[in-house]
Amino acid sequence: QSALTQPASVSGSPGQSITISCTGTSSDVGGSNSVSWYQQYPGKGPKLIIYEVTNRPSGVPDRFSGSKSGNTASLTISGLQAEDEADYYCRSHTGSSAPYLFGSGTKVTVL
Amino acid sequence: EVQLVESGGGLVQPGGSLRLSCAASGFTFSEPWMIWVRQAPGKGLEWVTNINQDGSAKFYVDSVRGRFTISRDNDKNSLYLQMNSLRAEDTAVYYCARDGKPHAADSWGQGTLVTVSS
Numbered sequence: 001q002s003a004l005t006q007p008a009s010v011s012g013s014p015g016q017s018i019t020i021s022c023t024g025t026s027s028d029v030g031g032s033n034s035v036s037w038y039q040q041y042p043g044k045g046p047k048l049i050i051y052e053v054t055n056r057p058s059g060v061p062d063r064f065s066g067s068k069s070g071n072t073a074s075l076t077i078s079g080l081q082a083e084d085e086a087d088y089y090c091r092s093h094t095g096s097s098a099p100y101l102f103g104s105g106t107k108v109t110v111l
Numbered sequence: 112e113v114q115l116v117e118s119g120g121g122l123v124q125p126g127g128s129l130r131l132s133c134a135a136s137g138f139t140f141s142e143p144w145m146i147w148v149r150q151a152p153g154k155g156l157e158w159v160t161n162i163n164q165d166g167s168a169k170f171y172v173d174s175v176r177g178r179f180t181i182s183r184d185n186d187k188n189s190l191y192l193q194m195n196s197l198r199a200e201d202t203a204v205y206y207c208a209r210d211g212k213p214h215a216a217d218s219w220g221q222g223t224l225v226t227v228s229s
Contacts, residue, residue: 001173003155034214038156045206045222046148046156051215089156093214098158098172100214102148105155 004029004090004103011109012080020106022073022090028101030071034093037066037075039086046089050075077108085110113137113218115207120223127197127227133190133207133220141165141185144210147192149203150222157203160192161210175201197227 005023012018022029022037029035035053038046048057050066053073063078073092077084090103119131131147146161160171160181169181180193190207204224208216 003157032214036212036215038216040156045219046208046216047219048212048215048217051212051217055212057212057217087155091156091158091215097170099161099170100146100158102156102158 001094001096001098001101004092004101006088006090006103006106008104009107009109011111012077013111014080014082016080017076017078018080018108020075020077020088020090020108022075022092022103024071024073024092024101026071027096028071028092028094029068029073029090031095032093033068035066035068035073036091037064037073038089038091039084040089041086080110082110084108113209113211115209115218115220117205117207117220117223120205120225122226122228123197124229125198125227128193128195129197129225131192131194131205131207131223131225133192135188135190135207135209138209138211138218140183140188145181145183145190146208146210146216147181147190148206148208148216148219149201149225150206151200151203154203159205162190194225197225199227201225202227
C-alpha cells in the first residue's frame with residue numbers, strides 16, 4: 001500500500017494561487033469521491049480542510065478548494081497568505097483491505 | 112467543544128507491548144467511526160486502523176495487522192490501541208481522530224509519541 005503521490009514542495013508569493021496534486025489509481029482516487037485534504041503545522045495535529053473532494057467544513061476559508069479529474073485530486077489555495085505555510089496531505093478511500101490511504105505530503109512555502 | 116486526548120505513549124523495547132488510550136468529549140462518542148493515524152519522525156501521515164460505531168468492524172494497514180488491535184468503550188467515551196510485537200519502524204506520533212465527516216477525520220488529538228528502541 002504505497003502512499004498517494006504528492007509533490008514534495010510547492011511555493012508561491014502572497015496573493016498568488018497554488019495547486020497541490022494527489023495522484024493515485026482507479027482503485028483509490030479515481031474510483032472514489034471520498035478524497036479529503038488536511039493541513040498540518042509543525043508539531044500539531046492535522047486539520048481537515050476539504051472532504052468529499054470539494055466540500056469545506058465550516059470555518060475553513062473559501063480560499064481553499066478541491067477538485068478531481070481521473071486518478072488525480074487537487075487542492076487549490078487562492079490568494080495565498082503567510083498563514084497557509086504548512087504541510088498538506090490528501091487522503092482517499094481505497095478498495096483494499098486497508099480502506100484508507102494518505103498522500104506523501106506537500107510542504108507549502110509562502111515566499 | 113470536541114476534544115480528543117491521547118495517552119499511553121512512551122519508550123518500549125523491540126518486541127514489547129504498549130496500550131494507547133484516547134479520551135473523547137464534546138460529542139456523542141458512539142456515533143462516529145474512530146481512527147488511529149501515525150506519523151514517524153519527519154515523515155508523512157499513515158492511516159493505521161479504524162473501528163465502527165459498535166466495534167463490530169475493524170480494519171488495519173497491512174504492516175500492523177495481527178500485531179495491533181483497535182477497540183472502543185462507548186460507555187467510557189474511550190478509544191484504545193493495543194500494540195504488540197513492536198518494531199523500530201512503529202516509532203511515531205500516534206493520533207486519535209474522529210471520522211465525523213463522510214470518510215474524513217474532522218477532529219484530531221494532539222498525539223502521543225511511541226518510541227521503540229533498545
